[in-house]
Amino acid sequence: MIDKKYLILVPDGMADYPIKSIGNKTPLMAANTPNMDLLSKKGLLGLAKTVPDGMEPGSDIANFTIMGYDPKYFAGRGGLEAASIGVTLNNNDVAFRCNFITIKDEVLEDYSADKITDKEGKILIEKLNRSIGARYKVEFYQGKSYRNLMVVRDCPELIQVECTPPHNIIGRKIDDYLIKSSQSVRLNKIMLESGSILEKSNVNIERIRNKKRPANMIWLWGQGKKPDISTYKELYKIDGSVITAVDLIKGLGIYAGLEIIDVPGATGYIDSNLLNKAKYALKSLKNKDFVFVHVEATDEMGHEGDLEGKIKAIERFDKEILGEILDGLGEFKEFSILLLPDHPTPVEYRVHTSDPVPFIIYDSKSTVSDGIKEFNEESAKKGSFGLVMANKLIKLLLNR
Numbered sequence: 001m002i003d004k005k006y007l008i009l010v011p012d013g014m015a016d017y018p019i020k021s022i023g024n025k026t027p028l029m030a031a032n033t034p035n036m037d038l039l040s041k042k043g044l045l046g047l048a049k050t051v052p053d054g055m056e057p058g059s060d061i062a063n064f065t066i067m068g069y070d071p072k073y074f075a076g077r078g079g080l081e082a083a084s085i086g087v088t089l090n091n092n093d094v095a096f097r098c099n100f101i102t103i104k105d106e107v108l109e110d111y112s113a114d115k116i117t118d119k120e121g122k123i124l125i126e127k128l129n130r131s132i133g134a135r136y137k138v139e140f141y142q143g144k145s146y147r148n149l150m151v152v153r154d155c156p157e158l159i160q161v162e163c164t165p166p167h168n169i170i171g172r173k174i175d176d177y178l179i180k181s182s183q184s185v186r187l188n189k190i191m192l193e194s195g196s197i198l199e200k201s202n203v204n205i206e207r208i209r210n211k212k213r214p215a216n217m218i219w220l221w222g223q224g225k226k227p228d229i230s231t232y233k234e235l236y237k238i239d240g241s242v243i244t245a246v247d248l249i250k251g252l253g254i255y256a257g258l259e260i261i262d263v264p265g266a267t268g269y270i271d272s273n274l275l276n277k278a279k280y281a282l283k284s285l286k287n288k289d290f291v292f293v294h295v296e297a298t299d300e301m302g303h304e305g306d307l308e309g310k311i312k313a314i315e316r317f318d319k320e321i322l323g324e325i326l327d328g329l330g331e332f333k334e335f336s337i338l339l340l341p342d343h344p345t346p347v348e349y350r351v352h353t354s355d356p357v358p359f360i361i362y363d364s365k366s367t368v369s370d371g372i373k374e375f376n377e378e379s380a381k382k383g384s385f386g387l388v389m390a391n392k393l394i395k396l397l398l399n400r
């Protein structure tokens with residue numbers, strides 16, 4: 001262990017666009033954020049490009065680059081989710097996200113099968129393994145609710161097939177969105193055959209009786225491999241932890257060799273116990289060098305288009321995460337903080353965008369600062385770092 005402590009704090013999707021109804025301010029400008037502003041005044045600012053051109057602005061790639069990894073090593077969502085549910089992948093294996101969905105008249109009605117329970121999901125996954133799994137030599141693994149995984153061993157070429165996320169095609173005919181490519185025959189057969197197997201299951205008969213949408217098909221998408229990356233220990237000789245309620249980010253942390261800390265009451269939603277996350281982060285620094293704290297509530301409010309909710313989530317992040325952490329960090333001799341959202345989730349668009357995001361780096365021992373009084377999308381443009389690729393930030397944080 002080294003004397004100095006390092007922190008990365010990520011309010012997911014916090015960045016936004018100016019909004020007319022609040023005087024052309026962004027939610028971050030409108031929110032009362034004394035702690036971020038304090039850090040801004042004493043630290044150095046800039047804009048970070050977290051998503052490379054031509055890539056979808058997912059939280060997966062954005063947090064991958066924030067953790068310091070070159071985007072060229074990003075190997076898809078499936079590999080990260082596999083790690084988070086404890087499935088080990090070899091270099092040539094491909095993991096697909098396998099949603100339970102509801103189909104009605106060949107149209108995708110629900111990408112989550114009415115948020116099917118884990119108990120029901122377990123029965124259906126076992127059924128799939130016995131039938132389709134054995135027939136097509138694939139493995140199904142249960143995740144949470146409708147979010148499961150299908151692993152194909154020794155078939156690296158499958159990484160290239162083109163899949164469609166089911167939440168993007170609600171209300172559309174599934175035939176138009178089956179997987180396209182020469183490799184896809186087996187995958188499409190698996191999806192289509194799952195329908196007749198799942199339909200007959202008692203779980204679904206019972207669901208229909210209780211007026212719940214059945215899980216009457218699986219949908220494969222978001223495939224990924226094990227990313228070929230080194231751990232923080234190997235790269236920087238530091239030990240650290242990750243605090244998040246989101247599986248993708250847990251998976252990333254596992255590949256980075258970081259400890260995943262489960263915090264009681266952390267839900268990934270607006271009701272999340274943020275104060276507890278801050279307390280666990282501080283506790284983890286007693287015997288580790290580094291902690292990555294991720295908060296999802298800001299992103300959720302963006303997706304819901306809830307302006308007031310987003311402002312409130314930002315204020316809670318400022319007080320209950322940053323404020324609490326700054327209070328507790330006093331006991332350590334020296335520390336450095338990198339704070340930034342992973343991407344914007346503008347409330348007026350309700351989806352992620354790829355614009356560069358504002359960031360602050362604050363070093364408790366540094367005597368230089370930009371003296372910028374407020375932290376937001378506009379003020380960060382005046383920061384001395386200028387525009388930085390997000391995977392370079394880790395070296396600025398660690399001062400290497």
Ligand SMILES: [Zn+2]
Nearest residue numbers: 012013059342
């Ligand atoms: Zn995100």
